[in-house]
Amino acid sequence: CESRVLYVAEWKRPTVESSDSASSPSAVDSTEDGHLFWDDWGEGLTSKSVPVLCVADVGKGTVTVLQGVPPHVSPGQALWAHDGQGVFFVGWWHEPFRLGLRFCSNRRSALFSLDLEGNCECLCGDTNSVSSPRLSPDGCFLVYLQGQVFGPHGQCLNLCSELHHWTISVLVDVVQRPKKEDFAGLYEALPPRCWAADSQRVVFSSARRNWRDLFVVDRTTRRFTSTQRCDHSGYPDTTPHVCYSFQAVAFLPSAGLEAQVSWDPLDEGRLLGVIVDILDISPTPQEDNPEYSGLDFGALLVTPNHLPSGTKVPLVVFVHGGPHSQFFTEWNVTSAGLATLGFAVLMVNYRGSTGFGQDSILSLTGNIGSQDVKDVQAVTLDPNKVVVMGGSHGGFLACHLIGQYPDFYKACVVRNPVINAATLLGTSDIVDWRYSCMGLQYSYDQLPTPEALTTMLQKSPITHAPQIKAPVLLLLGGKDRRVSPHQGLELYRALKSRGSPVRLLWFEEDGHSLDRVDTQADCFLNTVLWFQQHLHLH
Structure with missing residues (x-):
């Protein structure tokens, strides 16, 4: 009706003791003495602890907090029901305590419906993780993503559908091991308006090897189709290719004709001055994972277009974090900037990256620090003037590379790197991932054992610190909740004590991503200067 706005807000914490449980979404949180600790949802959601659903009436100028949300869940991703008399939302379990939510698709959660009278109903099972609920235009169908709890925090997901009589069906299943040209699974949030006007088809993007492609799935036939990707000229992408920046629009054809979609550029486009070469790599027999044998991986090589x-x-090996994320064949400002300045940039989607199936993701569990390191090194063949950079798990890999191959890399830049998984265990907002990535089971009541701590230490780059020769530039965020800045400080002190060249830049107000505009500019400038200095470039 366009007269009310639904949104999520943080509940105002009481400042005096109160026995009135109705004054708070949760009776257990109904007292506050100024020093009480409030558990929050971690990196990027600091101080977000007790969310509530609110409705603002535009005409009346009033705000109402919706009642009836179960006290053991935190609501979010809410949307109106078709009749405007209720809402759907995702509820995340916050008992016994909250774990970091950002970039984590493995948190226990469920889909709920709530009417304006406060009657709440769980619409799906409560043993999975769910996200991205999207209601069809006719109001009869609801799609959402579903994954597993714990394990890899980035995983291949199911696309599920709730019918108007609340029966669940799976429209798109998890893909274990796709063939090279086939659909590789769903790894990212659904677009806010993903339904076609016919309430029959859902449009979404997802990773497929080194690409991000656009797909259409029909809820009745469960057939999904990839739309044709285009270059600036309107023809399918080729490899290698000169990169353009441009905008395009297409109209979705009738059902069954989605593969014939035609893209029309909205502007003339702009030549970006770089060439991208897409690489497919198979591990050697010695590096094959016997439990997940036959997996391959990919890489993107970005080179300047203006050179003879x-x-x-010089080559910059750029390692992504996650580790379950990836580099796409699309605009990357860091790689484009480095290429413009005369560097080649190698962006490796090692085994464990998204876009290659769930088997690839699972193959890295218990093998971090070895399988991913060897994948990156296998692509980096020319030892002449090679440097390496990465953030988070990418920093973890970069430090492993300069420690395991000390004569290969001439310099290193890392952002908020994981240096010692054993000491990170008690400081990260995603403590479960410290166990899962090591191949260990996690539960909320988990206590560290000597064996687990030994495994974490042995798989960490701090063990290779005595062998590091490459000059290291550390970029640390003072408010990082995911990877404590003390991780970088641990490496800094280890290198300083051995007389190794190291420099540390501390960004007091930044978190894990170092994504404030002035910080990004500072980091890029110092990265380039560091590489130029230690490669003896003018």
Whole structure:
């Protein structure tokens, strides 16, 4: 009706003791003495602890807090029901305590419906993780993503559908091991308006090897189709190719004709001055994972477009974090900037990256620090003027690389790197991942054992610190909740004590991503200067 706005807000914490449980969403949180600790949802959601659903009436100028949300869940991702007399929302379990939510698709949660009278109903099972509820235009169908609890925090997801009589069906299943040109699974949030006007088809993007493709799934036939991706000229992408920046629009054809979608550029486009080469890599027999044998991986090589053929340029090995994320064949400001300045940039989607199936993701469990390190090193063949950079788990890998191959890399830049998983255990907002990535089971009541701590230490780059020769630039966020800045300080002190060249930049107000605009500019400038200095470039 466009007269009311639904939104999520943080509940105002009481400032005096109160026995009135109705004054708070949770009776257990109904007292506050100024020093009480409030558990929150971690990195990027600091101080977000007790969310509530609110409705603002535009005409009346009033705000109402919706009642009836179960006290053991935190509501979010809410949307109106078709008749405007109720809402749907995702509820995340926050007992016994909250774990970091950002970038984690493995938190226990469920889909709920709530009417304006306060009657709440759980619409799905309560043993999975769910996200991205989207209601069809006719109001009869609800789709959402579903995954597993714990384990890899980035995983291949199911696309599920709730019918108007609340029966669940799976529209898109988890893909264990896709063939090279096939659909590789669903790994990212659904677009806010993902339904076609016919309430029959759902449009979404997802990773497929080194690409991000656009797909259409029909809820009745469960057939999904990839729309044709285009370059600036309107023809399918080729490899290698010159990169353009442009905008395009397409109209969705009738059901069954989605593969014939035609894209029309909205502007002339702009030549970006870089060339992207897409690589497919198979591990050697010695590096094959016997439990997940036959997996391959990919990489993108970004090179300057203005250099004469055959010219050799310094190589920056750029390692993504996660580890369950990936680099796409799309605009990356860091790689484009480095290429413009005369560097080649190698972006490796090692085994465990998204877009290659669930088997690839699971293959890295218990093998971090070895399988991912060897994958990156296997692609980096030319030892002439090679440097490495990465953030978070990418920093973890970068430090492993300069420690395991000390004569290969000439310099290193890392952002908020994981250095010692054993000492990170008690400081990260996603303590479960410290166990899962090591191949260990996690539960809320988990206590560290000597064996677990030994495994974490042995798989960490701090063990290779005595062998590091490459000059290291550390970029640390003072308010990082995911990877404590003391991780970087641990490496800094280890290198300083051995006389190794190291420099540390401390960004007091930044979190894990170091994503404030001035911070990004500062980091990029110092990264380039560090590489130029230690490669002896003018």
